[in-house]
Amino acid sequence: MLVQIRKDTLINAVQHVLRAVAVNSPIPILQGIDIHAGTDGIILTASNISMTIQYKIPQDNVSTTVQRAGAVVIPARYFYDVIRKLNNEVVVLELKDKLVLTVMSGGSRVSLCGMDSTEFPSLNNEELYSKRMQINNLMFRSAIKQVAIVASTSETRPVLTGVFFECDNDSLNLIATDGIRLAYQNLHNKNSSNDNFKAIIPAKNLYEISKMLIDDDVTTEIEVSGNRIQFKASGLKVQSALIDGTFPSIKNVVPKSYLCEILVNRIGLLQAVECVTVLASESVIKLVADPNKLKLLSSTAEVGDIENEVSLMEMLGDGFNISLNGKFLIDILRNCDCTSLRLKYAGKNNPIAVLPNDSGISTLFLITPIRTHT
Incomplete structure (x- = not known):
């Protein structure tokens, strides 16, 4: 192998695959990056079994030139630290021994001691992927940001650590829940392939994928096998394992009707919730909706209590009084892509619904209330 490449081009590629x-790992080769130089460019691959990331740098004889083909797996962290500290704009990679x-x-x-590239895990055969769809990066990244935040981090129920994808022709539903919160988003897919599929993708893998989809105007191709x-986009290819199991149905979870509905500014509510959660014992805060205002209260014994108010833009129905986890609400409010949102109350034992006040956004969040003595 003999390659000449610009330092910034190489660093960009390495930063992508480092995520995997x-x-x-007790398997040494998985702590490395597989570098494969061929006539059409350089392919870097990293894998942790659950997720494999491959990034291709095409040969253009300007920023990248492959003079001799070859392949090797080298220690990822050492390689990255070395190239970051090089002070020349051009890097030469040579594999003699x-x-x-x-x-x-x-x-x-x-000189870095490497491992045999033939022992590195390969990506699944392209022919295995029978279900396909395409989706805009900006739309897809926003959906992941809002939905994956509520996925469970506990391995007690593995299916809840993932995000459920349900593709039905020109529609893609994303659903996640940790048993207390639920997030749902429907995306209309203009690039329909008329394929239907269901899959549960680890939420942590989706987070990493969303960070790499930086070009808003490009579409990502999604392909599913058994x-x-x-996910494929602009020289990037990411394969993720799926979580085996049946994702719980949300049909009987979403309230059919509501007793009260309020419209409020998202940032104003977020600031108020962050404020009262500071003194919230076990993160429990109380929301009291009255005409024209929403009061937020919390307290911790022997420390103090706090009260805050947010003006309402609109209120329909009677007021309500409900307690819930402030930190969980903060997560949702921080990740909502909207200016104002609606809170819908369906009764003291039913989850409260949070929806962006934008007809173009099909997103729903649910938070289960906490029973208190007051």
């Missing part, structure tokens, strides 16, 4: 490096990669730049010369899902 298994830092503490079978498993020793020499990194040269300016007056620097570093136990894997693949």
